[in-house]
Amino acid sequence: MTPDLQxxxxxxxxxxELYIGLMSGTSLDGVDGVLLALEQGTWRMLAHxxxxxxxxxxxxxxxxxTPGDDELHRSALAAQALAVLYAxxxxxxxxxxxxxxxxxxxxxxxxxxxxxxxxxxxxxxLNNPALLAEMTGIDxxxxxxxxxxxxxxxxxxxxxxxxxxxxxxxxxxxxxLNIGGxxxxxxxxxxxxxxxxxxxxxxxxxxxxxxxxxxxxxDANGEFGALGNVKEDWLEDxxxxxxxxxxPPKSTGRDLFNAEWLNRWLGPHGLTDGxxxxxxxxxxxxxxxxELTARSAALALREHAPDASEVVVCGGGALNGxxxxxxxEQLPGVRVGRSDTHGLDVMQVEAAAFAWLAWTHCNxxxxxxxxxxxxxxxxxxxxxxxxx
Numbered sequence: 001m002t003p004d005l006q007x008x009x010x011x012x013x014x015x016x017e018l019y020i021g022l023m024s025g026t027s028l029d030g031v032d033g034v035l036l037a038l039e040q041g042t043w044r045m046l047a048h049x050x051x052x053x054x055x056x057x058x059x060x061x062x063x064x065x066t067p068g069d070d071e072l073h074r075s076a077l078a079a080q081a082l083a084v085l086y087a088x089x090x091x092x093x094x095x096x097x098x099x100x101x102x103x104x105x106x107x108x109x110x111x112x113x114x115x116x117x118x119x120x121x122x123x124x125x126l127n128n129p130a131l132l133a134e135m136t137g138i139d140x141x142x143x144x145x146x147x148x149x150x151x152x153x154x155x156x157x158x159x160x161x162x163x164x165x166x167x168x169x170x171x172x173x174x175x176x177l178n179i180g181g182x183x184x185x186x187x188x189x190x191x192x193x194x195x196x197x198x199x200x201x202x203x204x205x206x207x208x209x210x211x212x213x214x215x216x217x218x219d220a221n222g223e224f225g226a227l228g229n230v231k232e233d234w235l236e237d238x239x240x241x242x243x244x245x246x247x248p249p250k251s252t253g254r255d256l257f258n259a260e261w262l263n264r265w266l267g268p269h270g271l272t273d274g275x276x277x278x279x280x281x282x283x284x285x286x287x288x289x290x291e292l293t294a295r296s297a298a299l300a301l302r303e304h305a306p307d308a309s310e311v312v313v314c315g316g317g318a319l320n321g322x323x324x325x326x327x328x329e330q331l332p333g334v335r336v337g338r339s340d341t342h343g344l345d346v347m348q349v350e351a352a353a354f355a356w357l358a359w360t361h362c363n364x365x366x367x368x369x370x371x372x373x374x375x376x377x378x379x380x381x382x383x384x385x386x387x388x
Contacts, residue, residue, distance in 0.1 A: 021355030026181025108358030153375030160196035179317025222322025228283030249374035298330035
């Protein structure tokens with residue numbers, strides 16, 4: 001697909017098939033939605049909308065990442081609230097693009113991952129796609145990961161095929177690094193199927209420590225961590241986490257990189273999850289966690305794609321200037337830049353991928369790449385919830 005962001009119309013003023021993609025990632029900062037015009041071989045971005053997660057919903061989703069009382073009831077309520085928020089994003093998108101719901105083929109709604117245990121044969125994305133279809137009047141495709149897991153795969157990452165369609169080059173190897181709550185790599189070689197895997201934590205640990213120390217949900221532009229110094233011995237301890245040395249296919253999430261992991265790492269150094277009176281030390285920890293995200297991604301890239309000439313960074317981590325600087329330092333001789341330079345805003349890429357996955361479902365095309373997820377073969381992903 002050739003990046004072309006200018007909307008084109010068919011005779012009579014009708015767009016090519018329209019799909020909405022919705023994404024609320026492990027960073028839990030909000031919902032991003034996009035409207036894409038999709039046809040075989042072309043794509044066009046028509047609209048984007050973002051809505052932050054209300055604090056109560058954000059906390060409810062965070063709480064559901066770990067075992068607790070009355071989980072079934074709490075998860076059902078959270079799924080309903082998320083669907084309502086999704087619906088407001090869809091309405092904003094349609095209004096912005098002056099598009100009627102009846103003109104949209106389908107919504108691809110990923111849902112919110114609260115448990116991801118492919119090693120146990122399941123993955124859970126909270127969602128209420130039936131309610132979303134009812135509220136919007138648009139068909140909804142949801143539950144994308146389960147089919148891949150049922151076929152023996154990791155259920156993640158699902159974006160490498162989309163990344164290849166958007167960012168792949170015919171003359172060189174390109175890597176796409178998506179940094180949300182977790183970080184995942186797509187390796188795009190000319191004439192080959194894409195490779196991809198989760199490479200470690202993205203923003204999740206960074207955001208957690210920053211909130212504990214400053215009260216802010218994230219480190220804006222990395223300014224808090226940029227004032228700290230990396231503690232190399234602490235970093236080496238963190239890199240001993242077995243996940244980093246696992247061979248792909250592999251995926252991860254808050255089931256591993258969570259508050260318990262962070263406290264277990266901090267404990268030998270006499271620290272806990274409370275705020276520190278020593279601001280310099282707090283900044284040093286933030287800098288070390290930022291370096292962990294950068295170095296774990298760079299190590300994975302050097303091992304699995306030493307021929308990559310460019311790394312395209314997307315997701316919220318691309319807005320962290322300190323993290324981008326550290327990535328560049330870890331990858332000398334490699335162009336490290338944001339997806340914006342390729343025509344797709346860093347906060348739109350994953351939502352666009354789920355619009356594309358909805359398109360693959362509606363066209364009965366496989367959405368997974370078995371070499372990425374480890375599934376037994378190509379599978380049509382998702383379940384359809386008709387609007388009527």
